[in-house]
Amino acid sequence: xxxxxxxxxxxxxxxxxxxxxxxxxxxxxxxxxxxxxxxxxxxxxxxxxxxxxxxxxxxxxxxxxxxxxxxxxxxxxxxxxxxxxxxxxxxxxxxxxxxxxxxxxxxxxxxxxxxxxxxxxxxxxxxxxxxxxxxxxxxxxxxxxxxxxxxxxxxxxxxxxxxxxxxxxxxxxxxxxxxxxxxxxxxxxxxxxxxxxxxxxxxxxxxxxxxxxxxxxxxxxxxxxxxxxxxxxxxxxxxxxxxxxxxxxxxxxxxxxxxxxxxxxxxxxxxxxxxxxxxxxxxxxxxxxxxxxxxxxxxxxxxxxxxxxxxxxxxxxxxxxxxxxxxxxxx
Amino acid sequence: xxxxxxxxxxxxxxxxxxxxxxxxxxxxxxxxxxxxxxxxxxxxxxxxxxxxxxxxxxxxxxxxxxxxxxxxxxxxxxxxxxxxxxxxxxxxxxxxxxxxxxxxxxxxxxxxxxxxxxxxxxxxxxxxxxxxxxxxxxxxxxxxxxxxxxxxxxxxxxxxxxxxxxxxxxxxxxxxxxxxxxxxxxxxxxxxxxxxxxxxxxxxxxxxxxxxxxxxxxxxxxxxxxxxxxxxxxxxxxxxxxxxxxxxxxx
Amino acid sequence: xxxxxxxxxxxxxxxxxxxxxxxxxxxxxxxxxxxxxxxxxxxxxxxxxxxxxxxxxxxxxxxxxxxxxxxxxxxxxxxxxxxxxxxxxxxxxxxxxxxxxxxxxxxxxxxxxxxxxxxxxxxxxxxxxxxxxxxxxxxxxxxxxxxxxxxxxxxxxxxxxxxxxxxxxxxxxxxxxxxxxxxxxxxxxxxxxxxxxxxxxxxxxxxxxxxxxxxxxxxxxxxxxxxxxxxxxxxxxxxxxxxxxxxxxxxxxxxxxxx
Ligand SMILES: Nc1ncnc2c1ncn2[C@@H]1O[C@H](COP(=O)(O)OP(=O)(O)OP(=O)(O)O)[C@@H](O)[C@H]1O
Ligand SMILES: [Mg+2]
Numbered sequence: 002x003x004x005x006x007x008x009x010x011x012x013x014x015x016x017x018x019x020x021x022x023x024x025x026x027x028x029x030x031x032x033x034x035x036x037x038x039x040x041x042x043x044x045x046x047x048x049x050x051x052x053x054x055x056x057x058x059x060x061x062x063x064x065x066x067x068x069x070x071x072x073x074x075x076x077x078x079x080x081x082x083x084x085x086x087x088x089x090x091x092x093x094x095x096x097x098x099x100x101x102x103x104x105x106x107x108x109x110x111x112x113x114x115x116x117x118x119x120x121x122x123x124x125x126x127x128x129x130x131x132x133x134x135x136x137x138x139x140x141x142x143x144x145x146x147x148x149x150x151x152x153x154x155x156x157x158x159x160x161x162x163x164x165x166x167x168x169x170x171x172x173x174x175x176x177x178x179x180x181x182x183x184x185x186x187x188x189x190x191x192x193x194x195x196x197x198x199x200x201x202x203x204x205x206x207x208x209x210x211x212x213x214x215x216x217x218x219x220x221x222x223x224x225x226x227x228x229x230x231x232x233x234x235x236x237x238x239x240x241x242x243x244x245x246x247x248x249x250x251x252x253x254x255x256x257x258x259x260x261x262x263x264x265x266x267x268x269x270x271x272x273x274x275x276x277x278x279x280x281x282x283x284x285x286x287x288x289x290x291x292x293x294x295x296x297x298x299x300x301x302x303x304x305x306x307x308x309x310x311x312x313x314x315x316x317x318x319x320x321x322x323x324x325x326x327x328x329x330x331x332x
Numbered sequence: 333x334x335x336x337x338x339x340x341x342x343x344x345x346x347x348x349x350x351x352x353x354x355x356x357x358x359x360x361x362x363x364x365x366x367x368x369x370x371x372x373x374x375x376x377x378x379x380x381x382x383x384x385x386x387x388x389x390x391x392x393x394x395x396x397x398x399x400x401x402x403x404x405x406x407x408x409x410x411x412x413x414x415x416x417x418x419x420x421x422x423x424x425x426x427x428x429x430x431x432x433x434x435x436x437x438x439x440x441x442x443x444x445x446x447x448x449x450x451x452x453x454x455x456x457x458x459x460x461x462x463x464x465x466x467x468x469x470x471x472x473x474x475x476x477x478x479x480x481x482x483x484x485x486x487x488x489x490x491x492x493x494x495x496x497x498x499x500x501x502x503x504x505x506x507x508x509x510x511x512x513x514x515x516x517x518x519x520x521x522x523x524x525x526x527x528x529x530x531x532x533x534x535x536x537x538x539x540x541x542x543x544x545x546x547x548x549x550x551x552x553x554x555x556x557x558x559x560x561x562x563x564x565x566x567x568x569x570x571x572x573x574x575x576x577x578x579x580x581x582x583x
Numbered sequence: 584x585x586x587x588x589x590x591x592x593x594x595x596x597x598x599x600x601x602x603x604x605x606x607x608x609x610x611x612x613x614x615x616x617x618x619x620x621x622x623x624x625x626x627x628x629x630x631x632x633x634x635x636x637x638x639x640x641x642x643x644x645x646x647x648x649x650x651x652x653x654x655x656x657x658x659x660x661x662x663x664x665x666x667x668x669x670x671x672x673x674x675x676x677x678x679x680x681x682x683x684x685x686x687x688x689x690x691x692x693x694x695x696x697x698x699x700x701x702x703x704x705x706x707x708x709x710x711x712x713x714x715x716x717x718x719x720x721x722x723x724x725x726x727x728x729x730x731x732x733x734x735x736x737x738x739x740x741x742x743x744x745x746x747x748x749x750x751x752x753x754x755x756x757x758x759x760x761x762x763x764x765x766x767x768x769x770x771x772x773x774x775x776x777x778x779x780x781x782x783x784x785x786x787x788x789x790x791x792x793x794x795x796x797x798x799x800x801x802x803x804x805x806x807x808x809x810x811x812x813x814x815x816x817x818x819x820x821x822x823x824x825x826x827x828x829x830x831x832x833x834x835x836x837x838x839x840x841x842x
Pocket of ligand 1: 355360378379380381382383384385386387429
C-alpha cells in the first residue's frame with residue numbers, strides 16, 4: 002500500500018513536470034508572439050499585403066512591438082490587417098503613424114513597419130484604431146506621374162530627332178548652313194587658328210617676362226647673361242616667335258573681320274536662319290517642351306526628395322491641373 | 333455402461349450436452365456429454381492431448397465451442413451476457429494447469445484480484461482477512477508479500493488453489509492439480525483438496541492422469557477418449573473393466 | 584509455383600494482420616468508453632512506462648542534444664552562422680528528432696515489454712485466469728496500457744526534448760561561451776506554436792501506436808515461450824515501422840495546416 006502511494010507520488014511529479022514544461026513552452030512562445038501579454042488591437046487597410054502572414058512581426062522604428070493577428074480580405078482593393086500591439090509601446094505610437102509592409106531581409110518573411118508620423122502633438126493611438134497605410138500602389142502612382150514626364154521627354158527627343166534628320170538630309174536653311182562646306186571650314190579654321198595663335202603668344206610672353214625679370218633682379222649679372230650664347234640664342238628665338246605670332250594674329254583678325262562684315266551686309270547663308278520661320282517655330286516648341294518636362298521632372302524629384310512616402314502630393318497637383326483644364330474648357 | 337450412471341447423487345450442477353470443438357481439421361471434442369452432481373468429486377481422465385483442457389475451457393466460456401450446450405447451476409453459460417457470466421463465474425473456482433499466477437503481482441494481490449470484481453458478493457467483507465484465511469487453508473500464510481517467481485512450483489500450485497477458493501465457489505474445476513509435482517507434494521495437494529471439499533461442501537471436477545489421485549479423491553469417474561465420454565462409473569467399476577482401452581488407463 | 588504461393592500468402596497475411604490490428608484498436612475505443620475503468624492498474628502502468636523510462640529517455644535525449652550540436656557546429660562555423668545554432672537545433676529537436684528518437688527508444692522499451700508481458704500472460708494462461716475471475720482482461724491489461732502509453736509518451740517526449748536542449752546548450756556554453764539563459768532565449772525566439780503543437784499531437788499518436796501494437800502482439804501471442812519472444816520482437820519491429828509512417832502522415836498533415 003505504502004509502495005503504491007510512493008509510486009503515485011512519483012508519477013504525479015513526473016506528469017506535473019511534463020505539463021509544466023509544456024505550459025512554460027507555450028507561455029514563452031506565446032509571450033513572444035504577444036498572444037497572452039497585455040496588448041491592444043489596431044487595424045490598417047492595405048491594397049496589397051505582399052504575402053504577409055498572421056504571426057509576422059510588427060515593428061515600430063525597427064523594434065518588435067507586436068504581431069499580425071489576422072488578415073481579412075474586405076474587398077478586391079482593401080485588405081484589413083489586424084495587429085496586436087504591446088501595451089507598453091503604445092504610448093510611442095501616435096495616431097498619424099502609418100503602416101507599410103516590407104520584407105525582413107535575411108529570413109525573407111514579411112513585417113509590418115509602423116512609420117512615425119511627422120505632426121507634432123498627435124495623440125496616442127487607441128485600441129481599435131485604424132491607421133493609414135502606405136501600399137505599394139502609392140509608389141505605383143508616383144511611377145505613373147514619372148511616366149508622363151518621360152513621355153514628354155520622349156516627345157522632345159522625337160522633335161530633336163526630326164530636326165537632326167532634316168539637317169542631315171540638307172532640308173531647311175539650317176541644314177544648308179551646315180552643309181555649306183566652305184563656310185564651315187572657314188569658320189573652323191578661323192577659330193582653331195585663333196586659339197593656336199593666342200596660345201603661342203601667351204607662352205612667348207611668359208618666357209620673355211621671366212628673362213626680363215631675372216635681368217632686373219640681378220643687374221650685375223645682366224651682361225654675363227646677355228653674353229652667354231645659349232641665352233642669347235634663346236632670346237632671339239623668342240623674339241622671332243613673337244613676330245610670327247603677331248603676323249598670324251593679324252591675319253586671323255582680318256579673316257574674322259571679313260566674316261562679320263559679310264553678316265552685317267546681309268549676304269551669306271547664316272542670315273537665312275533668322276528669317277526661316279518654320280525652323281524657328283520648331284525650335285521654339287522643342288525648347289518649350291523641354292522646359293516643361295524638366296520642370297515636371299523637377300517637381301517629382303523635389304517631392305521624392307522631400308518625402309518618398311508622400312503620395313498625396315502628385316495626386317493633388319494633378320487633380321488641380323485637371324480641374325483647371327476643365328474649367329478652361331468649360332469657359 | 334449406462335447402468336453405472338444410475339447411482340446419481342442429487343441434482344446436476346453442471347451438465348454438458350453434445351459439445352463439439354475442432355481446430356481446423358483436428359476434431360478434439362465430438363458430441364461430448366457429462367454431468368456433475370451436487371457435492372460429488374468427479375474425476376475426468378484422458379490421454380494427453382485428448383481435449384480435457386479444451387473441454388473445461390469451453391465450459392467456463394474461455395473457448396467458444398462449435399456446437400453443444402453448457403448448463404451451469406441452471407443457466408446456459410453460452411448465452412449469458414457479460415454481467416451474468418461474471419456473476420456465474422464467481423461461483424466457479426478454476427485451478428489452471430500451470431497455476432497461472434499473475435507474476436507482476438504479489439501473492440496478496442493475486443488473491444485480492446478475484447475479490448475486487450466480486451465485492452457485492454461479500455458485502456463489506458474485509459479483504460485482508462479473507463486473503464489470510466485462504467492462505468492459511470493452504471498453509472502458506474507467510475508468503476503474503478512474496479512474488480510468484482519467489483515460490484516453488486508446489487507452493488505456486490497451492491497459492492493458485494487458494495486463489496480458486498477465495499470466492500468460496502460452489503464448484504471447483506481442477507485442471508491437473510498434481511501433474512509435475514513430486515509424490516509427496518502431490519499427496520499434500522490431494523489432501524488439501526479433500527479438506528476443502530469437506531469444509532465448503534463444493535462440487536468438484538478434477539482432471540488428472542494420476543491413478544492414485546483418482547482412487548483417493550473420486551466419487552465417480554469419466555474417461556475421455558476420442559473426443560467422447562467413452563466410459564463412466566466409480567473407480568472400482570472402471571479399474572476392473574475388461575475393455576482394453578479402459579484397462580490401458582490403469583496400468 | 585511454390586514461391587508464388589508463399590508470396591501471396593505473405594501479402595494476404597500482412598493485410599490480415601493490418602485488419603486484425605484495426606479491429607483491436609476499434610475494440611480499445613469501445614472498451615475505453617464503457618464501465619468500469621481499471622484506474623489503479625492505469626496508474627501503475629503510467630508509472631511503469633513514464634517514470635521507469637525517464638532515465639533512459641533522459642540519457643538518450645541528453646546525448647542526442649550533445650552530439651547533434653557537436654556535429655552541426657563545424658558546418659555552421661564554416662558559414663559563420665553559429666548564432667543560428669539554438670534556433671536550428673531547437674526547431675529540429677522539437678519538430679522531428681526529439682519525438683522520433685524518443686518514440687523509437689520507447690518502442691524498444693515500452694513496446695517490447697508490453698509484448699513480452701502480455702505474451703507470457705497469454706502463454707501461462709494468466710489472461711484466462713483473469714477472465715475466469717470476472718475481470719475483463721482486455722480492459723484490465725490492454726485499455727490501461729494503451730491509454731498509459733498514449734498519455735505518457737508526450738510527457739516523455741517533452742522532458743526528453745528539454746533535456747536534449749540542455750545538452751545542446753551545454754555544448755554551446757563550453758564551446759561558444761553562450762550562456763544558458765541566452766541559449767534558451769534564442770530557443771523560444773525560434774520555436775513557434777506551429778513547431779510545438781504538431782509535434783505534441785504527433786507524440787500522442789506515437790504513444791498510441793506503441794501501446795496498440797505491443798498489446799496486439801502480446802495479447803494475441805501464440806502458445807509457447809517462442810511465442811512470447813516473437814510477440815515482443817515483432818511488436819518492436821512493427822511499431823518502429825508504424826512510427827515512421829505516422830511521422831510521415833503527421834508532417835504531411837501539419838504541412839497542409841500550417842503551410
Ligand atoms: N488454442 C488452440 N489452438 C489449436 N489447437 C489447440 C488449441 N488448444 C488446444 N488445441 C489442441 O487440442 C488438443 C487438446 O488439447 P488439450 O489442451 O485439451 O489437451 P489435454 O487433454 O488437456 O492434454 P494434457 O493432459 O496434456 O493437458 C491438442 O491436440 C491441442 O493441440
Ligand atoms: Mg490440459
